[in-house]
Amino acid sequence: MKIGIGLPAALPGTGGAEILEWARKADEGPFSSVSVIDRIVFPCFEPMITLAVAASVTQRVRLTSTLVLASLRNAGVLAKEAATLDAFSGGRLTLGLGIGRREDDFRAAPAPYEGRGRRFEEQLDVMRKVWSGEALSEDVGPVGPTPGRPGGPEVLIGGRDRRAISRVGRWADGFLAAPAPPQDIASQYAIAEESWREAGRQGKPRLVGMVYYALGQGAADEGADYLRDYYSQLGPAANVIAQGIVGSPEAAKDAIRDCSSIGMDELMMLPTVRGIDQLERLADLVD
Numbered sequence: 001m002k003i004g005i006g007l008p009a010a011l012p013g014t015g016g017a018e019i020l021e022w023a024r025k026a027d028e029g030p031f032s033s034v035s036v037i038d039r040i041v042f043p044c045f046e047p048m049i050t051l052a053v054a055a056s057v058t059q060r061v062r063l064t065s066t067l068v069l070a071s072l073r074n075a076g077v078l079a080k081e082a083a084t085l086d087a088f089s090g091g092r093l094t095l096g097l098g099i100g101r102r103e104d105d106f107r108a109a110p111a112p113y114e115g116r117g118r119r120f121e122e123q124l125d126v127m128r129k130v131w132s133g134e135a136l137s138e139d140v141g142p143v144g145p146t147p148g149r150p151g152g153p154e155v156l157i158g159g160r161d162r163r164a165i166s167r168v169g170r171w172a173d174g175f176l177a178a179p180a181p182p183q184d185i186a187s188q189y190a191i192a193e194e195s196w197r198e199a200g201r202q203g204k205p206r207l208v209g210m211v212y213y214a215l216g217q218g219a220a221d222e223g224a225d226y227l228r229d230y231y232s233q234l235g236p237a238a239n240v241i242a243q244g245i246v247g248s249p250e251a252a253k254d255a256i257r258d259c260s261s262i263g264m265d266e267l268m269m270l271p272t273v274r275g276i277d278q279l280e281r282l283a284d285l286v287d
Contacts, residue, residue, distance in 0.1 A: 001256070001259065001260040001264050001265065001266065001267060002032035002033070002265065002266040002267070003030070003031055003032060003256065003266070003267055003269060003286045004031055004032050004033035004034065004035055004061075004062070004064060004208075004266055004267070004268040004269070005022075005026050005031045005033075005034060005035070005268070005269050005270075005271070005279060005282060006034070006035045006036070006037070006066070006210075006268060006269065006270035006271055007019050007022050007023060007026075007034050007035065007036050007050065007054065008022060008271050008274055008278075009036045009037070009044055009045040009047075009050050010036070010037050010039065010042065010043075010044035010045075010230070011226065011271065011272070011273070011274050012043050012226075013274060014045075014274055016045075016053070018274070018276070019045065019050065019053075019054070020053065020054070020057050021276055022034070022276065022279055023053075023054040023057050023058050023061075024057050024058065025276065025279055025280075025283075026058070026061055026279065027057070027058040027059060027060050027061050029060075029283075029287075030283060030286045030287050031061060031283070031286065032061065032062060032266060033061050033062035033063065033064045033094065033266070033268070034051075034054055034058070034061050034062075034063060034064065035063075035064040035065065035066040035096075035268050035270070036050045036051060036064075036065060036066070037065075037066055037067070037270075038065065038067060038068045038069045038072075038100075039069075039102070039105060040069075040072060040104075040105040040108045040109055041102070041104045041105055041108050042230070047065045047068050048065070048068065048078075048081050048082070048085065051063040051064075051065065051085060051093070052084075052085050052088070055085060055088055055089040055092065056088075058092075061092070062092045062093070062094050063085070063089055063092050063093050063094065064093075064094040064096060064156075064208075064268065065094070065095055065096045065097070066096045066158075066176060066210060066268055066270070067096030067097055067098045067156070067158045067176055068095065068096065068097055068098075069098060069099065069100035069105065070097045070098070070099065070120055070123050070124075071099045071100055071106070071111060071116040071119060071120055071123075072100060072105060072106065072109040072111045073109075073111075073123075075122070075123035075126040075127055076126060076130065076136070076143060078123070078127065079126060079127040079130035079131060079143065079152075080130065080143055080144075080145075082095050082127070082131075082147070082152070082153050083130065083131055083143075083144070083145055083146070083147040083152065083153075084145055085153075086147040086148040086149055086152070086153040087145050087146065087147055087148045088148075089148060090148050091147070091148030091149035091153070092148070093147075093148070093149075093153035093154070094153065094154045094155075094156060094208075095153045095154065095155050095156070096155075096156040096157075096158055096176045096208075097120075097124075097155060097156070097157055097158070097172075098120075098157065098158040098159055098164070098176075099116045099117055099120045099159070099164070100116070102233065104233075117163065117164070120167075121167065121171070124155075124167070124170075124171040125171075127152070128151075128152065128171065130142075130143045130152075131147050131151055131152025131153075132151060132152070133146065154173045154174070154206075155171065155172045155173050155174075156172055156173065156174045156175065156176040156206065156208055157171065157172040157174075157175060157176065158175070158176035158177070158178060160178060160188070162191055165188055165191040165192050165195070166191060166192075166194075166195040167195070168192040168195050168196060168205050169192070169194075169195030169196040169197070169198055169199035169201065169205075170195070170199050172205065173205065173206055174192075174205040174206025174207060174208060174265070175188065175189055175192040175205055175206070175207055175208070176208050176209075176210075177189065177207065177208065177209045177210065178210060179209075179210050179211050179212055179241065179244060179270075182209075182258045182259055182261065182262045182264075183262075185207075185209055185259075185262060185264070186262045186263075189205075189207050189262075192205050192207075193205065206265045206266070207262075207263065207264050207265050207266075208264070208265060208266045208267075208268065209259050209264050209266075209267050209268065210267070210268045210269075210270055211244075211246050211255050211259075211267065211268075211269060211270065212227060212241075212244070212245045212246065212270050212271075212272050213245065213246040213247070213252060213255075213269050213270065213271060213272065213278075213282065214245055214246075214247055214271065214272045214273045214278070215246075215247070215248070215249065215252065215278060215281040215282065216277065216278070216281060219247065219273050219278070220245055220247025220248070222272075222273045223242075223245050223247070223271075223272030223273045224242035224243070224245050224272075225242075226272045226273065227241050227242040227245065227272060228241075228242045245272060246269075249281075249285055252269075252282065252285050253285060255267070256285075256286075269282055
């Protein structure tokens with residue numbers, strides 16, 4: 001199982017130089033990818049721009065969105081942005097996509113909240129057509145540029161309910177699981193595999209998971225406070241998420257072992273406190 005690391009682009013107070021330092025050090029190893037999340041109403045950096053900047057200072061790691069909220073965006077523009085980033089990075093983009101559930105993000109964009117699942121499926125069709133080089137219609141020609149990866153960047157679809165996960169078979173290369181106990185992720189992945197078979201595809205979808213972590217004295221408490229704030233609109237569920245933080249080397253090793261045991265292909269470790277020592281502490285464990 002590969003281990004990726006999140007960039008601290010959603011941690012309040014983080015500057016651009018700090019994010020680039022993380023990206024450079026991650027590229028030195030042992031991590032397989034760097035990732036960013038997406039929100040509008042939160043002091044985080046825009047994911048596509050952040051990954052583009054990270055691409056300029058890296059050569060090896062994949063550039064992953066965990067995930068971009070496609071429903072907040074125009075499909076044609078997002079497809080062109082993704083193709084451009086994939087071309088510049090030599091095919092290193094992994095585009096995690098989802099629809100989002102925070103209504104304030106949709107009001108801020110602005111974008112319609114109702115019907116976002118249906119629109120997401122329409123967007124996926126448009127993006128696939130753009131990346132293949134096809135004309136969009138009789139009077140709208142190909143968009144371009146040609147992605148670095150033939151057919152477009154690797155796409156992962158995230159979500160928790162059956163309908164969301166079932167989109168994997170038709171439109172994606174894999175499933176992006178939210179932080180959850182490994183047995184719950186395995187159950188969700190079974191839905192992705194079912195949709196894959198129903199679509200008549202060979203092989204199996206990729207499985208990528210995520211865990212939140214904070215290592216070092218007092219870091220877990222600070223990280224848990226961040227998660228409670230980030231997920232505050234979920235009410236009591238925010239505290240459940242905060243309690244699931246990986247807060248020690250032993251817990252990190254257990255999380256990696258448990259996720260590997262269900263056949264996960266890649267685990268994204270998402271930092272919840274600032275400081276390059278967080279990357280260094282995790283690198284020592286992964287090595």
